[in-house]
Every structure is written in C-alpha cells, then in structure tokens.
Amino acid sequence: MLVAKNITKKFSGVIALHNVSLELYPGEVNAIVGENGAGKSTLMKVLSGVHTQYDGDIFFYGEKVRFGSAKDAERAGIAIIHQELNLVPQLTIAENIFLGRELVSTWGTLDKTQMRHQTKKLLQRVNLEMSPDTVIAALKVGQQQLVEIAKALYTNAEVIIMDEPTSAITDKEVDNLFTIIDELKAEGKIVVYISHKLKELFLKADRYTVLRDGATIASGKMKDIGQEELIEKMAGRKVVIEKNVSDVIYNDPLLEVKNVYLKNKENAGSHLVNNASFTLHKGEILGLYGLMGAGRTELIETIFGLHPKRSSGSIAVEGEQKKIRTPARAIASGIMLVPEDRKLQGLCLDLGVRPNISITVLKQLEDGGLFLNRKRESDLTTGYIKQLNIKTASQETLSKKLSGGNQQKIVIAKWLAKNPKVLLLDEPTRGIDVGAKSEIYKLIKELAATGVGIVVVSSEIPEILALANRVLVMCEGEIAASMPIAEASEAAMLTHAIHKN
Amino acid sequence: MIAINNSYKQRIKSLQSLIALVLLCLVLTVLTDKFFTADNGLNVLRQTAVNICIATGMTLVVLTAGIDLSVGSILALCGAVAAGLLKNGIAIPAVDTYIGFTVLGVVLAAMIVGALLGWFNGLVITRFNVPPFVATLAMLTIARGFTMLYTKGQPISNLGPQFAFIGAGSFLGVPVPVWIAAVVVLIAVCITRQTRLGRYIYAIGGNETAARFSGIRISNIKMIVYALAGAMAAIGGIIVTSRLDSAQPNAGTSYELDAIAAVVIGGTSLSGGRGSIWGTVMGAIIIGVLNNGLVLLNVSPFWQQVVKGCVILLAVIIDKANAKQD
Numbered sequence: 001m002l003v004a005k006n007i008t009k010k011f012s013g014v015i016a017l018h019n020v021s022l023e024l025y026p027g028e029v030n031a032i033v034g035e036n037g038a039g040k041s042t043l044m045k046v047l048s049g050v051h052t053q054y055d056g057d058i059f060f061y062g063e064k065v066r067f068g069s070a071k072d073a074e075r076a077g078i079a080i081i082h083q084e085l086n087l088v089p090q091l092t093i094a095e096n097i098f099l100g101r102e103l104v105s106t107w108g109t110l111d112k113t114q115m116r117h118q119t120k121k122l123l124q125r126v127n128l129e130m131s132p133d134t135v136i137a138a139l140k141v142g143q144q145q146l147v148e149i150a151k152a153l154y155t156n157a158e159v160i161i162m163d164e165p166t167s168a169i170t171d172k173e174v175d176n177l178f179t180i181i182d183e184l185k186a187e188g189k190i191v192v193y194i195s196h197k198l199k200e201l202f203l204k205a206d207r208y209t210v211l212r213d214g215a216t217i218a219s220g221k222m223k224d225i226g227q228e229e230l231i232e233k234m235a236g237r238k239v240v241i242e243k244n245v246s247d248v249i250y251n252d253p254l255l256e257v258k259n260v261y262l263k264n265k266e267n268a269g270s271h272l273v274n275n276a277s278f279t280l281h282k283g284e285i286l287g288l289y290g291l292m293g294a295g296r297t298e299l300i301e302t303i304f305g306l307h308p309k310r311s312s313g314s315i316a317v318e319g320e321q322k323k324i325r326t327p328a329r330a331i332a333s334g335i336m337l338v339p340e341d342r343k344l345q346g347l348c349l350d351l352g353v354r355p356n357i358s359i360t361v362l363k364q365l366e367d368g369g370l371f372l373n374r375k376r377e378s379d380l381t382t383g384y385i386k387q388l389n390i391k392t393a394s395q396e397t398l399s400k401k402l403s404g405g406n407q408q409k410i411v412i413a414k415w416l417a418k419n420p421k422v423l424l425l426d427e428p429t430r431g432i433d434v435g436a437k438s439e440i441y442k443l444i445k446e447l448a449a450t451g452v453g454i455v456v457v458s459s460e461i462p463e464i465l466a467l468a469n470r471v472l473v474m475c476e477g478e479i480a481a482s483m484p485i486a487e488a489s490e491a492a493m494l495t496h497a498i499h500k501n
Numbered sequence: 502m503i504a505i506n507n508s509y510k511q512r513i514k515s516l517q518s519l520i521a522l523v524l525l526c527l528v529l530t531v532l533t534d535k536f537f538t539a540d541n542g543l544n545v546l547r548q549t550a551v552n553i554c555i556a557t558g559m560t561l562v563v564l565t566a567g568i569d570l571s572v573g574s575i576l577a578l579c580g581a582v583a584a585g586l587l588k589n590g591i592a593i594p595a596v597d598t599y600i601g602f603t604v605l606g607v608v609l610a611a612m613i614v615g616a617l618l619g620w621f622n623g624l625v626i627t628r629f630n631v632p633p634f635v636a637t638l639a640m641l642t643i644a645r646g647f648t649m650l651y652t653k654g655q656p657i658s659n660l661g662p663q664f665a666f667i668g669a670g671s672f673l674g675v676p677v678p679v680w681i682a683a684v685v686v687l688i689a690v691c692i693t694r695q696t697r698l699g700r701y702i703y704a705i706g707g708n709e710t711a712a713r714f715s716g717i718r719i720s721n722i723k724m725i726v727y728a729l730a731g732a733m734a735a736i737g738g739i740i741v742t743s744r745l746d747s748a749q750p751n752a753g754t755s756y757e758l759d760a761i762a763a764v765v766i767g768g769t770s771l772s773g774g775r776g777s778i779w780g781t782v783m784g785a786i787i788i789g790v791l792n793n794g795l796v797l798l799n800v801s802p803f804w805q806q807v808v809k810g811c812v813i814l815l816a817v818i819i820d821k822a823n824a825k826q827d
Contacts, residue, residue: 043636304714331716348707350774359704359715362697371695414715 001025002047002078002159002190007056009042016042017054017214024159029181029191031205031222032235035494036292036459039214040194044161047192048080049073060158079152080161087136094119094132097151101248122150125183127176142169142177149180160184161192166200167293170270178204196291197499198227198440212236220299231498233462235490250469253319254453255303255335255422259420260313262295262302262477272298273311274477279420280453283446287468287488288457291497295477297340300424304337305330317421331360334421338411338428340457342404346411349400353392354381356399356410360418384413389439405436412443423447426457441467461490473497514634517819518767518783525787529794536797543676547788550678551576553782555756556763557689558619559734560781561726563764564693565627566706566773567633569727571640572734572760575618575751578648580738583611584657584748587664592634604663609686612735618644619731623724641757648750658747668744677738685733692729702726706773762809763788787812 002024010018017039024030032040045051047058049067060076067073087096094115103118106109119132126146136144145165152160166174173255181204184191193205201208202222209219216232216482257280262273273295290296302311308325315322323335330336339345340466347356358365358377365380367373381395388409394400399410408428415423425444429437444467448454458464464471471488473481473496481496528535555572562569590601602610618640624638670677693699701722704712713719737756742748767784769776788809795805 072718108675306714326718327714328716328718337714339714344708345710348711348774351703355700355703355781359717361711362700366697371691372697372700 001061003059004043004047004057005057007043007046007054007058007334009046009051009054014047015214015296017046018425019056019209020214020216022209024190024192024221025207026158026190027185028181028206029185029193029204031208032192032194032211032231033196033201033208034211034217034231038211038234040211041163042214043211044080044163044192047073047159048078048161071310074155074157077158078161079155079157079159080149081145081152081163081165083164084242085141085148085166087144087147089137090135092135093123093130093139093147093150096147097122097154101155109170118154119150122153123147125153126150126180135204140169140301142173145169145173145177146180150476156313157189159190159192161194163194164193164196164293165193165228169267174200176283196293196497198230199499201230202227207370228429231491231494235494248283248469250284252282253279254282254284254317255280256314256316256319257303258314258316260299260302260315262298263309263310265310269475276313276474276477276479278472278479278482280455282451282453283448285448285454285456285467285469287471287485288455288474289459289461289464289471289493289497290474292459292472294497295475297426298477299474300337300457304331304335304424318438322411331418334419336415336418336420336423338408338415338423340423340426342407342411347399347407350398352398353385353390353402353410354378354395357381357384357413357417360414380417384416387416388413388443403433403436405432405440408432408436408440412440416447420452422453424455427459428456429458429460429463461493464488464493465490475499509618517823518780518787518816522783522787522790525790526795527816529790529797533794541757541793541797543674543679545786545789545793546679546682547676548793549785550682551740552674552756552759552763553682553785553787554685554733554737554740556767556781556785557685557778558730558766559757559760560764560769560776560778561689561702562633562694562730563761563769563771564702564706564733564773564776565723565726566709566771567723567726568761569730570621570634570637570757571618571622571644572726572730572737573753573756574641574644574648575615575731575734576646576738576741577748577750578618578651578738579615579735580742580752581610581648581652581657581748581750582614583607583739584653584660584742586610587660588657604667607664608667608739610734611739615731615733615735616728617731617736619734620724620728622731623720623727626727627720627723648712652748652750654750656747656749660743660746660748664743665746666743668740668746678744681736681740684780685736686778689729689733693778698722698725703774706775708774744769759785759788762813765813768816768820770820784816800819 004020004022007017007020008015020039020043022043034040046054049070049072052068065076067076075159076338088099091099097119098115103111103114116132123130123132126149128143128146130143136147139147142385165177181191205222207219208222208225208230210217212234216237258277260273260276264270264272271421276299288296301307303315305324305326315324317333317335324330324333345347354377358380362372365372365377378395384390385392390406390409392406399407429440444454456464456467465488469485471483471485471493472479473493475497476499483492504512504819555576559569573631584600587604587607590599592599622637622640625631626633667677670673673679688793693702699714701717705719705722709719738753741752763784764781765771765784766787767776767782769780791809792805794809
C-alpha cells in the first residue's frame with residue numbers, strides 16, 4: 001500500500017497542503033474528493049514526483065520513498081493520468097506508448113514489429129479496437145485516455161491515479177473505463193480516483209478521503225457514508241465573510257441570455273455550454289458558481305464573443321438583440337470581460353500601466369482623430385491609479401512588475417474607462433492577497449450601485465456569498481439552479497454543482 | 502535608490518545601439534583618417550537610406566511579432582513598375598487610349614502597388630492563418646516572378662534626369678535619398694509613438710490574446726502594418742531604380758535580410774512588442790558604417806560578411822542577457 005504521512009507543501013508562502021495524511025490500499029479504488037482548490041491535484045503531484053519540494057514522508061509498501069522527478073515515480077510504479085492528457089498528437093499509439101522506452105533490435109534499429117505487437121496486446125486489454133499505427137490526433141479524448149491507461153499497464157504501474165477521468169467522455173466510454181478499473185482492482189493495483197461525480201464514486205470507489213483547504217478532513221469506507229454526509233464533509237462550515245444580505249429587488253432587465261450552446265471542440269456532439277439562459281438586471285450582481293469544467297468560463301466567453309464558430313443562442317442588451325461574434329462587438333454592446341488569466345488574457349506585461357489602461361479608449365484620446373493627447377491620457381491614468389488605489393511606482397512602470405492584485409486592478413480600470421453596461425468577471429480575486437481582495441469586492445459593489453450589471457464567476461463559495469444578489473449554479477454545461485442570495489448556502493450550491501443524475 | 506538605479510539602467514538600454522554606433526565610429530576614426538569626414542558621412546547615409554526605408558517598415562511588422570521576407574522582391578517589382586510606367590505609360594490600344602505618367606505619378610503608383618502587395622500578405626496571414634514567415638516567403642517568389650514577367654528579364658533604363666534626381670540629387674547639401682529616409686522614419690516614429698495604430702501594434706506584439714480581449718481588431722491592424730511595410734519597400738525600390746537610372750529585374754535580392762539585421766541590431770525583439778524605430782535606424786547605420794569602415798580598412802568583402810554576422814549575434818546575445826535581468 002501507499003501511505004503519505006504529514007505532507008505539507010507551500011508555494012511561495014501560501015500553504016497548499018497542511019499535514020495531509022493518506023492511505024491507499026491495493027485492490028481497491030481509492031476516491032479523493034474535495035472542492036476546487038482543496039489540494040487534490042497538489043497532493044497527486046507530490047505522489048507522482050511532479051512536486052519534489054515538500055515536508056513529510058511517503059511510504060510505498062513499507063519502504064520510505066522520495067521521488068526526484070516524475071520519471072522517478074514512474075519507474076517506481078506510479079502512473080498518473082492527467083485531466084489534460086500527455087500524449088504527442090502527431091505520433092502513433094505505438095510510438096506514444098513506447099516513447100522514451102523504445103524497443104531496439106540487435107542491429108540498434110527500432111524494433112517496430114515487436115512494439116506494434118505489444119501495443120496490440122495492450123489495446124486489447126483496454127478494449128480499444130484501433131491499429132497501433134493510428135496517430136493520436138485521430139482519436140477521441142476517451143480513446144486517448146485508454147491509450148494512457150495502456151501505457152500505464154505497459155510500465156506495470158502499481159499505482160494508477162486518474163484525475164477526473166470521466167469529465168470528457170461518453171457514457172459508453174465510461175462503462176468501458178469501469179470494466180478496466182475492475183480488472184485493475186482484481187490484479188491488486190492501487191487505483192486512485194479523483195472525481196466530482198458522486199454517482200460514480202458511490203458506484204466504483206471502495207474508500208474515500210476528503211480534502212478541504214489543503215487538509216485531510218475525513219477518510220473511511222464508501223459503504224459507511226451517505227451522499228449528503230459526504231457533501232457536508234466537503235463543504236464544512238466555513239466562516240463566511242459577511243454574506244451579502246439585501247432585499248432589493250432588481251427588475252430592470254439588462255442582459256438577456258437565451259438558449260446559449262457551445263460545442264465541445266474535442267468531443268463532437270457534446271456541449272461545453274448546454275442550453276444556458278439567464279437574465280441579468282441593472283445593478284444586480286450575479287454569482288456564477290460551478291466546479292471545474294462546469295462551463296462557467298465558457299459561458300461568459302461565449303457571451304463576450306470569443307467562440308463565434310462553435311456557439312449559438314441569443315443575447316440581448318437592454319431589450320435589443322445583439323449579434324456578438326467578436327470581443328470588439330461585445331464591447332460595442334457594452335459587455336466587457338475581466339478574464340480568468342490576467343497575465344495571458346488581460347495585460348500586455350511588457351507595456352506600462354498607462355498604455356494598458358488607456359488601450360480601450362484610445363479613440364476618445366485622439367486630437368482631431370490623429371495624434372494621441374498624452375496629457376489627457378496621463379490624467380485618465382492618474383485618475384484610475386488613485387480611484388482603484390493601484391500601487392505602482394509610476395504610470396510607466398511595466399505591468400509585469402506589479403503584484404497580482406494591482407495587475408487585476410489595471411484590467412478592471414481599462415474597462416471602467418470604457419463605461420461598461422455589463423461587466424463579466426472571471427475569478428476576479430484568484431491569487432490575490434486579502435487586502436486587494438476586499439478592495440476589489442468594494443469596487444464591484446460600488447459599480448453595481450451605479451447600475452452596472454455584474455456577473456462574477458468564482459470557485460470560492462465565500463466569494464460568491466459575499467458579493468452576489470443572486471446565484472447561478474452550473475453543472476456539466478447546464479445552469480442547474482438559480483437562487484436568491486437568501487436561499488444560497490454552501491451546501492445548497494454544492495448539491496447543485498455536483499453531478500448526480 | 503533602487504528606482505533611480507532602475508531608470509538609469511532603462512535609459513542605458515534604450516541608448517545601447519547609439520553607444521555601440523559611437524564606439525564603432527571612434528574606433529574607425531582612430532584606425533583610418535578617411536572615415537571621419539563630412540563626405541564619407543553623407544556617403545554612408547546615402548548607402549544606408551534604402552535599408553533604413555525597408556527596415557523601418559520591417560520594424561512595424563516585427564513589433565506585431567511578424568516578419569516580412571518579401572520586401573526585397575516588392576522593392577524590385579515596384580521599382581520596375583515605376584520605371585515601366587514612366588517610360589511607356591499605359592497604352593490601351595482597344596480604346597485608343599494612352600496614359601502618361603509624371604515622376605510624382607509613378608512614385609505614387611509604385612507605392613500603391615507596394616501597399617497592395619503588403620496588404621495581400623496581411624490578408625493571407627490573418628484570413629487563412631498562414632504563418633507570416635511562410636506567407637511572405639511565398640510573396641518573395643511571387644513578386645520576383647512578376648518582376649521578371651513585367652521586365653521580360655531585361656533592365657528598364659534611361660529614365661530621364663527628373664527621375665534620376667530622386668536617387669542621385671542633393672538638397673541643401675544632403676543627398677535626396679537621405680531626406681526621403683528621414684521622412685519615412687519620422688512618419689514611422691509618429692505612428693509608433695503618437696497614434697492609436699502604434700499602440701495597437703505594440704499591444705498585439707506584446708500579447709495578442711490580451712489585445713483581442715481588449716476589443717482590438719487584430720486582422721485590420723496587421724493588414725495595415727504589412728501594407729505599410731510594402732509601401733516602404735516601394736519607396737526603397739524607387740530610390741534604387743533612380744540611383745541606377747535603371748530598374749534591374751534582380752534588384753533588392755536578399756535586402757530583407759539586411760533589414761531584419763538592422764531591426765535586430767536595433768534591439769527590437771523578434772517575438773514582438775518590444776523595440777523602436779530609432780533602434781532600427783541605429784542598427785541600419787551600424788551596418789552601413791561597418792561596411793564602409795571595412796572597405797576603408799581594405800578588408801576583404803568576404804570578411805565583411807563574417808563580421809556582419811558576428812555583430813548580429815552579439816546584438817541578440819546582449820539583448821537576451823538584458824531581458825533575463827528583468
């Protein structure tokens with residue numbers, strides 16, 4: 001068995017795992033459950049040698065081990081099948097399985113016949129009827145997953161970690177996966193299963209471990225616990241930063257989203273956003289909650305015109321239908337987005353604070369439609385630096401030199417300058433310190449008070465409870481629930497967010 | 502204290518290519534007495550003018566994280582078009598019409614052709630998602646082919662004294678090509694520093710995703726930028742044709758490489774978003790001074806190529822070292 005004792009892992013001061021202990025038993029499916037950010041992925045990365053700096057010990061069948069790299073862990077017999085699969089799309093199935101461990105003939109050339117033969121046998125074991133010479137790019141996600149499992153079988157892994165294995169595959173593929181899991185169990189392998197889907201866990205898992213805020217909360221046998229109890233353990237009773245209680249009724253419709261669909265690029269026929277409809281009113285703050293992969297980001301990105309080719313549905317602003325096929329069109333309609341990843345999507349890191357803020361309003365800063373008026377631009381920037389309390393040495397300081405909180409304020413400032421009607425914020429306080437966080441909360445509320453409609457996407461339930469007037473919960477691309485803030489609670493939101501069928 | 506130190510470093514960095522140029526000139530002044538004369542200075546500038554024009558357009562392209570390999574061929578085609586129109590005009594026998602061109606007319610016509618070819622580059626890159634390297638490599642061949650077709654492989658010569666003034670004349674003691682290059686540079690500096698277009702260029706090169714998320718119409722901006730690069734190459738083509746009093750079908754071959762070299766030596770990042778027109782001007786002059794100096798020092802032209810290559814490497818290595826410090 002695999003035992004982790006008192007694992008603590010810090011990322012530049014932030015504690016991701018705190019004294020976590022875990023026991024994984026052979027011949028059983030061990031489920032790891034917890035909310036987003038509970039530390040599941042970090043823990044798996046410690047076990048599989050991706051994170052090598054940590055406190056605590058790992059014992060593998062009684063022997064103390066410490067892996068120096070992912071390769072090291074793999075050699076020891078720990079295979080991890082990530083949510084994002086790790087195959088080379090241009091190579092064939094056989095080439096991927098034997099990547100880095102190619103079989104060689106006596107002449108020193110690749111022994112392709114032997115590799116093909118072995119691949120064929122492995123593919124039979126995972127019920128994948130494909131030629132070993134098929135390139136990975138031609139496979140569906142579910143099939144690629146089976147190739148990953150075949151690879152783990154080839155390396156004779158003792159521990160097989162599956163991170164959300166059923167998030168992107170069809171029901172039929174799930175059945176096949178479960179059959180394989182049963183076989184692995186019968187062979188005495190340690191199967192680690194991470195999933196949000198409680199139904200699957202109660203169907204397949206033998207044991208559970210609940211993580212919350214980087215700590216082990218509970219563990220035991222699956223047959224000794226009920227669904228409600230498990231959810232309760234995942235949610236816990238956290239201190240809610242003053243829940244937003246207001247009985248103001250918002251009835252002036254601003255943004256009407258109807259029947260929005262977004263096709264899944266990787267899995268034809270399935271949808272990342274499935275028939276989503278909601279109305280946002282003037283001055284209202286809508287909290288959009290959901291677990292990883294629920295389609296929250298995809299929904300607001302679709303509204304912002306980022307996926308014109310794969311989406312359908314209707315969007316109206318102030319009662320007027322809008323055809324939004326580019327971000328430029330969305331912005332012209334008054335819809336603006338503070339994206340999930342501020343460094344990749346929000347800022348030009350090599351440019352200063354000033355050009356990053358003014359970029360949305362340069363047209364208004366032109367003198368006679370030709371040259372930019374530096375003075376007005378500089379005044380505008382100074383105004384927002386003051387209003388949002390952006391801590392920067394000067395207007396010209398490169399934005400990459402600022403802290404996450406101040407960077408986020410720049411992204412918000414560039415939209416404030418543009419006078420949004422609807423502001424969509426995706427994880428607005430991720431990776432931001434507490435001080436900046438409360439400033440951003442205050443700002444969002446002030447903005448709503450001026451009549452701007454706001455959608456806040458967040459994985460943090462307390463954040464939603466602190467900000468929102470109404471809560472939407474997404475699950476599997478659908479809007480599973482809409483509740484006024486008075487009815488919203490951590491347990492209620494989680495219940496709707498978790499897929500149960 | 503740290504802030505002062507930082508801004509000081511920043512300033513040094515922006516002056517880096519100028520400092521290199523001054524040092525180079527000092528060394529050459531010491532080594533040869535023919536270098537530091539007004540005549541030689543103007544000579545260097547005249548020889549550099551064409552590269553400055555092309556490299557300025559190239560800088561705009563590179564700032565968007567693109568590249569334009571077709572400028573040498575566009576230069577040749579536009580030079581040929583200018584010469585052809587000036588000499589033969591357009592005759593349409595069917596309707597018994599003949600359109601003659603003035604010098605100004607052919608200059609404008611050549612620039613329009615250059616801009617259209619550049620715009621086509623931009624169209625292919627944005628509309629069909631072809632990498633700039635490939636799209637402009639194709640244009641390099643296509644434009645060269647059209648040049649051969651248009652000229653039938655023969656030079657078009659004897660273009661008259663008025664046209665020759667552009668390449669060979671002087672104004673206030675300064676060669677006309679230098680004036681032209683100066684105007685091109687000034688326009689480009691204005692664009693990059695004072696206009697919305699310039700901001701968008703830097704934003705797209707710095708982070709195309711963020712630029713798109715900010716509502717910038719990436720395709721339009723890129724098409725304008727490639728069109729500008731084409732027009733600037735056309736200006737280079739007019740100067741070259743005028744100086745030789747002849748449009749050569751193989752003019753401008755491998756000029757794109759000199760332009761890229763000037764951009765790189767000038768400190769503009771090939772991954773886009775960082776750099777300046779002034780840097781490129783410095784880079785072009787450094788290459789010009791280097792060529793001139795090595796000739797004055799009687800160094801074999803073969804060695805000149807080796808030296809130029811080494812300077813490019815050195816410039817990029819220093820630039821990378823600086824970037825790492827950030």
